[in-house]
Amino acid sequence: MKMRTKAALGAVLLTAFAPAAQADEKWDFLITNARIVDGSGNPWFRGAIAIDDGKIVWVGNETTDTLRAARVIDAKDRVVSPGxxxxxxxxxxxxxxxxxxxxxxxxxxxxxxxxxxxxxxxxxxxxxxxxxxxxxxxxxxxxxxxxxxxxxxxxxxxxxxxxxxxxxxxxxxxxxxxxxxxxxxxxxxxxxxxxxxxxxxxxxxxxxxxxxxxxxxxxxxxxxxxxxxxxxxxxxxxxxxxxxxxxxxxxxxxxxxxxxxxxxxxxxxxxxxxxxxxxxxxxxxxxxxxxxxxxxxxxxxxxxxxRNGIGLGSFVPPWSYAKGPEAFYKTLSDPKVRADLRKVVETDTLWENWYDHVGQDWANVQITDDRLGKELAGLSIAEAAKLRGKDTWTFVFDTIAEGGVSVAPLSxxxxxxxxxxxxxxxxxxxxxxxxxxxxxxxxxxxxxxxxxxxxxxxxxxxxxxxxxxxxxxxxxxxxxxxxxxxDRGKLSVGYAADVVIFDPDTVQDRATFENPAQYSTGMDYVFVNGVLAIDDGKMTGARAGKVIRYDRTQK
Incomplete structure (x- = not known):
C-alpha cells in the first residue's frame, strides 16, 4: 500500500498550510467549488474536500493550486454533505x-x-x-x-x-x-x-x-x-x-x-x-x-x-393469531368467524384498529403489492373488491385467508x-x-x-x-x-468518506403511491467509503459498503 503521509499532515495543518501532494502521490479525489454542509447543523460554507483511501483527509477553503488529486470533481456550487x-x-x-x-x-x-x-x-x-x-x-x-x-x-x-x-x-x-x-x-x-x-x-x-x-x-x-x-x-x-x-x-x-x-x-x-x-x-x-x-x-x-405500510392481516385483532397465522387462516372458512371479526373491527377500538384509523372506509386503504395480480396493485381495497366482483368484506377476509397483501392506509x-x-x-x-x-x-x-x-x-x-x-x-x-x-455522519478529517453531491434546487423524489417504482433524481455523486457508487448521475455498480460489526472485544 502506498504511503499516505499527506493524510496525516492534512489532519493537523490549517487550511493556509494545506500540504501539497508529492508528484507520485495523489489523493484519490478532490471535490472543489462545494457548498459544504458538514452534517453538524452548522451553516454551509464554500470550500473543498479531499478523499483518499476511503477517508476524508482534508476539508478547507479553496486552495486548489496547492492540492493535487487523481481526480478532481467540480461541485459547481452544489451541496456536498455526508451520506x-x-x-x-x-x-x-x-x-x-x-x-x-x-x-x-x-x-x-x-x-x-x-x-x-x-x-x-x-x-x-x-x-x-x-x-x-x-x-x-x-x-x-x-x-x-x-x-x-x-x-x-x-x-x-x-x-x-x-x-x-x-x-x-x-x-x-x-x-x-x-x-x-x-x-x-x-x-x-x-x-x-x-x-x-x-x-x-x-x-x-x-x-x-x-x-x-x-x-x-x-x-x-x-x-x-x-x-x-x-x-x-x-x-x-x-x-x-x-x-x-x-x-x-x-x-x-x-x-x-x-x-x-x-x-x-x-x-x-x-x-x-x-x-x-x-x-x-x-x-x-x-x-x-x-x-x-x-x-x-x-x-x-x-x-x-x-400513508403507512402494513399487511392487510393487521386489520383484524392481534389475538386472532394467538395459535399462529396458519391456524387462524383456516378459521376464516367459517361465516360466523367472519361475522364476529367484522363486528369487532367495526366497534372495538381498544387495540390498534387500523379500520377505525382510516375512517372505517376501505377506499382509504391502498394495495401496494401485486400478490393478488398486477391489475390490483395501486387500487384501494374498495376498488379491488369491485373489480373482482366481491362484497368488500368478503374480499378482505378472502385475501387475509390466502396470506394477505401489503397495504398503505391513509392514517x-x-x-x-x-x-x-x-x-x-x-x-x-x-x-x-x-x-x-x-x-x-x-x-x-x-x-x-x-x-x-x-x-x-x-x-x-x-x-x-x-x-x-x-x-x-x-x-x-x-x-x-x-x-x-x-467515524461517520460528518465531513471531518479522519471520517469515513460517505459523501453525496446534489443540487438542493433540483433534487426530487418521483415515487408516488400509484407508481412507486420511480427513482429519485438529483444525487449526482454518491461515495461509499471513498468509492463512487454514483458518478455524475450514473450507477457504477460498486459494492463498497461494509458490514458494520460493533467491536465487543472489551467485554
Whole structure:
C-alpha cells in the first residue's frame, strides 16, 4: 500500500498550510467549488474536500493550486454533505438476492442502512429457516449473525449495513408464534441469543409490538431481553405497541423498557394514526422532549408520508393469531368467524384498529403489492373488491385467508410531519426494504425510492419547514450518534468518506403511491467509503459498503 503521509499532515495543518501532494502521490479525489454542509447543523460554507483511501483527509477553503488529486470533481456550487443514514431500512438480504435494489437507496443518497424491527436476519433455527436460502443461484444457511455477516461480506453490499437483533425473532426461534409467557428456561435461552447477537456485532435490540409474536411480549419480558444489550453499549429501538389512541401510553412503555434496562431508546416512525388521534402528535413530541429534559436518552424518527405500510392481516385483532397465522387462516372458512371479526373491527377500538384509523372506509386503504395480480396493485381495497366482483368484506377476509397483501392506509396528516420535523431529536427512516422495478414491479411503498429526497424537496425547499443544514443533520450526524458510529455522519478529517453531491434546487423524489417504482433524481455523486457508487448521475455498480460489526472485544 502506498504511503499516505499527506493524510496525516492534512489532519493537523490549517487550511493556509494545506500540504501539497508529492508528484507520485495523489489523493484519490478532490471535490472543489462545494457548498459544504458538514452534517453538524452548522451553516454551509464554500470550500473543498479531499478523499483518499476511503477517508476524508482534508476539508478547507479553496486552495486548489496547492492540492493535487487523481481526480478532481467540480461541485459547481452544489451541496456536498455526508451520506444519509436510513434509520430503519428493513431487509439487507435483498442487497444480495436482488443487487439491482441498491439503486433505490443510492439514488436517495443513502450510504448507511439500519436493519431490524421485530424480525431480524438472525438468529435462525431449523424451524425458522428449514430450507437453504437461494442467493445468486447458490444455497446458503445461517444461524447466527456471524454467519449472516460473513455471507454479506463475501457477496458484497453497496452501502454500509448495521443490524439490530429482533426480539420477536428471538421469540420465534425459542417459542414459535403462540401467545403465551416464556418459561424460565425459555427466557434464559432468549437472553443468551440476544447476548450472542451483540457479541457478533449487532447494534441493539429492536421490537415490533403490534405484530405477532411481538405483541405477545410483555414489558417485563422486553426489559429482561434489553438488559442483555447494556454491557455492549447498545440501544433499544421499537415499533411501539400502539401508534394511535394509546400513543402516549406506548411512549411511556418504551421509555420504561429503556429505563429498566439502563439503555437509550429509539422510537421508530413516530406517528399519531387515525384522524381522531392527530392532536396527540404534539403531545407525543412534548412527552419525548420532557423525558430528555429529565435526563432520559430518548430519540425518534419518521418517514415523510401520510400513508403507512402494513399487511392487510393487521386489520383484524392481534389475538386472532394467538395459535399462529396458519391456524387462524383456516378459521376464516367459517361465516360466523367472519361475522364476529367484522363486528369487532367495526366497534372495538381498544387495540390498534387500523379500520377505525382510516375512517372505517376501505377506499382509504391502498394495495401496494401485486400478490393478488398486477391489475390490483395501486387500487384501494374498495376498488379491488369491485373489480373482482366481491362484497368488500368478503374480499378482505378472502385475501387475509390466502396470506394477505401489503397495504398503505391513509392514517396520518401533514401537520404531524411538520411537528415532528421541528423537533431536534427526530431522524428519518424509509421503513421499507430496498426494491427494484424489474423484480418488485410496483409492489412497494414509495418511501422505498423517495424518502430522503422528499424531505429535501418538500419539507426543506418547497415548504421551508426546517433549514437544509438541519435536515441533513437529522440524516447524518444525529443518526450516527444514536448508532454509535462516531467515524461517520460528518465531513471531518479522519471520517469515513460517505459523501453525496446534489443540487438542493433540483433534487426530487418521483415515487408516488400509484407508481412507486420511480427513482429519485438529483444525487449526482454518491461515495461509499471513498468509492463512487454514483458518478455524475450514473450507477457504477460498486459494492463498497461494509458490514458494520460493533467491536465487543472489551467485554
Amino acid at each position: 444519509f443514514m436510513d434509520f430503519m431500512g428493513q431487509s439487507t438480504l435483498v442487497y444480495v438476492t436482488n443487487p439491482a435494489s441498491a439503486q433505490s437507496r443510492l439514488t436517495q443518497g443513502i450510504t448507511v442502512h439500519l436493519s431490524g424491527e421485530g424480525g431480524s436476519p438472525a438468529p435462525q433455527s431449523e424451524t425458522t429457516q428449514p430450507d437453504p436460502v437461494m442467493i445468486q443461484g447458490k444455497p446458503y444457511r445461517w444461524r447466527t449473525y456471524k454467519d449472516y455477516f460473513d455471507i454479506l461480506e463475501t457477496l458484497g453490499v453497496p452501502v454500509n449495513v448495521v443490524h439490530n437483533v429482533g426480539a420477536a425473532q428471538v421469540r420465534r426461534v425459542v417459542m414459535g408464534v403462540e401467545d403465551r409467557k416464556p418459561s424460565p428456561r425459555e427466557m434464559e435461552t432468549m437472553k443468551k441469543l440476544v447476548d450472542e447477537a451483540m457479541r457478533d456485532g449487532a447494534s441493539g435490540l429492536s421490537t415490533a409490538l403490534i405484530y405477532p409474536p411481538g405483541n405477545y411480549q410483555t414489558t417485563t419480558e422486553l426489559v429482561e431481553l434489553a438488559k442483555m444489550v447494556k454491557p455492549y453499549g447498545g440501544f433499544y429501538s421499537t415499533h411501539m405497541r400502539n401508534e394511535s389512541n394509546q400513543l402516549l401510553e406506548a411512549i411511556d412503555e418504551s421509555i420504561a423498557i429503556g429505563k429498566g434496562a439502563g439503555i437509550p431508546v429509539q422510537i421508530y416512525h413516530l406517528k399519531a394514526a387515525g384522524v381522531k388521534n392527530w392532536p396527540l402528535m404534539q403531545k407525543a413530541v412534548d412527552k419525548i422532549a420532557d423525558a430528555r429534559t429529565a435526563g432520559l436518552d430518548v430519540t425518534t424518527d419518521i418517514y415523510p408520508y401520510v 396520518m396528516n401533514e401537520e404531524q410531519k411538520r411537528i415532528a420535523l421541528k423537533a431536534p431529536f427526530v431522524m428519518i427512516n424509509t421503513d421499507t426494504s430496498p426494491a427494484s422495478p424489474d423484480v418488485d414491479g410496483i409492489a412497494t411503498h414509495p418511501r422505498a425510492y423517495g424518502t430522503m429526497p422528499r424531505v429535501l424537496a418538500k419539507y426543506v425547499r418547497d415548504e421551508k419547514v426546517i433549514p437544509l443544514e438541519e435536515a441533513i443533520r437529522r440524516m447524518t450526524s444525529a443518526s450516527a450518534n444514536r448508532l454509535g458510529l462516531f
